[in-house]
Amino acid sequence: MLALPDVCRDSGRNESDHLFETIARDLAERGYSVNPGALPAGLADGLAQQCRGMGSTLFDPAGIGREKDRHLNGFVRSDEICWITGESAVGQAWLSWAAGLQAYLNRRLFLGLFSFESHYAHYAPGDFYKRHLDAFRGQANRVLSLVVYLNPGWQPDQGGELVLYRNAGDRDGLKVTPALGTVVAFLSEEFPHEVLPAARHRYSIAGWFRVNGSNSQRVDPPR
Numbered sequence: 001m002l003a004l005p006d007v008c009r010d011s012g013r014n015e016s017d018h019l020f021e022t023i024a025r026d027l028a029e030r031g032y033s034v035n036p037g038a039l040p041a042g043l044a045d046g047l048a049q050q051c052r053g054m055g056s057t058l059f060d061p062a063g064i065g066r067e068k069d070r071h072l073n074g075f076v077r078s079d080e081i082c083w084i085t086g087e088s089a090v091g092q093a094w095l096s097w098a099a100g101l102q103a104y105l106n107r108r109l110f111l112g113l114f115s116f117e118s119h120y121a122h123y124a125p126g127d128f129y130k131r132h133l134d135a136f137r138g139q140a141n142r143v144l145s146l147v148v149y150l151n152p153g154w155q156p157d158q159g160g161e162l163v164l165y166r167n168a169g170d171r172d173g174l175k176v177t178p179a180l181g182t183v184v185a186f187l188s189e190e191f192p193h194e195v196l197p198a199a200r201h202r203y204s205i206a207g208w209f210r211v212n213g214s215n216s217q218r219v220d221p222p223r
């Protein structure tokens with residue numbers, strides 16, 4: 001078992017409160033927030049180590065869509081993923097950090113975020129995820145997307161950027177380098193985005209906060 005004292009001792013509460021406030025303000029003003037190097041360093045290092053140490057057998061090819069609608073489509077995305085369930089200390093620290101963000105945003109913006117799901121993603125050199133939306137208005141209940149990057153020493157010429165388009169008509173987008181500790185949040189129904197191919201292995205966590213989608217047919221959360 002790896003010792004991860006920084007992660008467990010210091011959940012980065014004060015540090016994170018400042019970040020959470022920046023994210024809340026950005027979301028209220030423009031619907032997205034990009035924060036280079038903002039994840040508490042101990043947590044970022046622990047997550048970066050864990051996803052590299054897991055070995056490829058724990059990753060599955062990524063699918064498109066949820067539950068019944070899930071299918072594989074190598075034309076749209078070619079990465080592989082591993083859901084984070086909180087069975088390890090570092091997984092637990094991540095989920096508790098995300099729960100802190102959830103509580104903060106609910107207090108500040110009354111978003112009514114109800115559950116959170118997240119996975120590690122591994123893009124091998126050349127892998128990509130074509131332009132897409134994480135949720136469709138009125139259909140899904142994913143409301144806020146959260147991505148953090150786990151790549152120390154990423155160089156600008158190595159590609160692998162997230163391109164965040166400000167609306168359906170935007171063709172240029174805002175490019176985000178997937179460097180260690182960068183935290184990105186955006187409204188899932190509003191911002192099309194894509195992942196460009198990279199020259200090196202690219203590790204990240206992608207997560208989604210959902211509102212309560214329970215109805216007479218289905219009880220949330222689904223897992």
Ligand SMILES: O=C(O)CCC(=O)C(=O)O
Nearest residue numbers: 129134147162195204206
């Ligand atoms: O890794 C990224 O930059 C974004 C990933 C993404 O768009 C997704 O998993 O839905």
Ligand SMILES: [Fe+2]
Nearest residue numbers: 132133134193
């Ligand atoms: Fe996405």
